[in-house]
Amino acid sequence: MLAAMLCMGFASVIGGASGFGTALIATPLMLLAGIGVTEIVVVNIVVGLVTRIAATYQLREHIDWHRVALLGGASLPGAWLGILTVNMLPEQYLKPAAGVVAVLCGALMALPTAKEPAPPSRAANIAVGTIGGYFTTTTSMNGPPVVLLLSRAKLPPMNFIADLAGYFIVTGTLSLALLWIYTDVQPISMWPLLSGCIAAGLLGNHLGMWIAGRIPAERFRTGVIALVIGAGVLTIVSAQF
Template identity: 65%
Template sequence: MELIAIAAVCMAVASIIGGATGFGTSLMATPFMLMAGIGLTETVVINLVVALVTRVGVTVQLREHIDWRRVALLGGASLPGAWLGVETVSMLPEQYLKPAAGVITVVCGLLMALPGSTTVRPPSTWLTAVTGVIGGYFSTTTSLNGPPVVLLLGRAKLPPLSFIADLAGYFVVTSIVSLALLATGTTLDDGALGPMLAACVVAGVVFNQLGIAIATRLPTHVFRSAVIALVVIAGIVTIITA
């Protein structure tokens, strides 16, 4: 019961940040949960389910702004990457995967800190497909499937609603693909995971809305800088404590 409460608190904090900044729920939840002693595979599954539940509504609401071809290409390309990720999880002990998750977290935080390009560069088909493969691999290994696609869409300088809509559609597709592959390729104690998953989904939905409310009241650049610093610190701590 104590671990369930800790997991819910981790997801609540991460969801506030994700709701307030538009990114980073899994990026924050992963190191928090690993530091709390929750297994990596369980953390990945919880993050993917919460992402799926919270993004379905966004996808429906913003469906007119979605580039369905790009989302389909990203989602379809995530399949081989996600499959390779499941194979990696089944072959490598968790003591190797945890520090890897920490390293990826730090790298993602540093990439988010880089200044954006002023040049509009619509992503090519091959670059979109490669990004989908990378995102799929990160999805099933660490659940950190967002940063590659965020960087890709950021280069395209999409209008805000199109950016959010494409990202939400991608999360829905890749979460379904990843969860299906994890269900068939890994061993999880569904009885033990169920209560924790339910608590985290509720926390994710509720505190994501709180984060959105906060976003309307705080300077975006200030909060974003604080989040990036927290992401990098959390990743470093994950590496040290793995």
């Protein structure tokens, strides 16, 4: 439990500063600490829900609610397909695959983009929301596809964090409900672990959001790209243990 809290606290500082990345960082660290995959997925979703609710309230004036609705609604079929995948495919294949996807997303984010901000199309929001939902229930690492979408749109840091927070609340709620219905996951039985990680997550998230308000936009984008690629590589490595 202590190891999980330390991993979550550290990951939440990064997640609070970047708007995402808590699960990206916490997942490989918890794997290396010997925590089970099922426990990691549930902890990441629950802590993500709690911390993103706080972030959404704080940044509510910066949220594009239409985009959040499209991304979040589209995550439902993806999350359901993810549960089917988990029931059919051995989990040792899922983590390396998620790591590869994260690295690819980071590389795509580093490519040159248009000088002027370009809001994502309706079709792009739906497609990326579906992919994010799929990764939520398979690995809990649902950030990279949505981060890539919003990063290419060159949103200001606070809008970027706010839209991600709204999306994570919707997809996290739907995914947790699906896991409860279609698998043997019982979050209530994990309450001691969850309560400790929630406390660590809230503290780390608060510190991270304080840091985010003091980061220049270009440096913020560079840090996000490095975070996505680094977390993807760490996930691939941790899957070998």
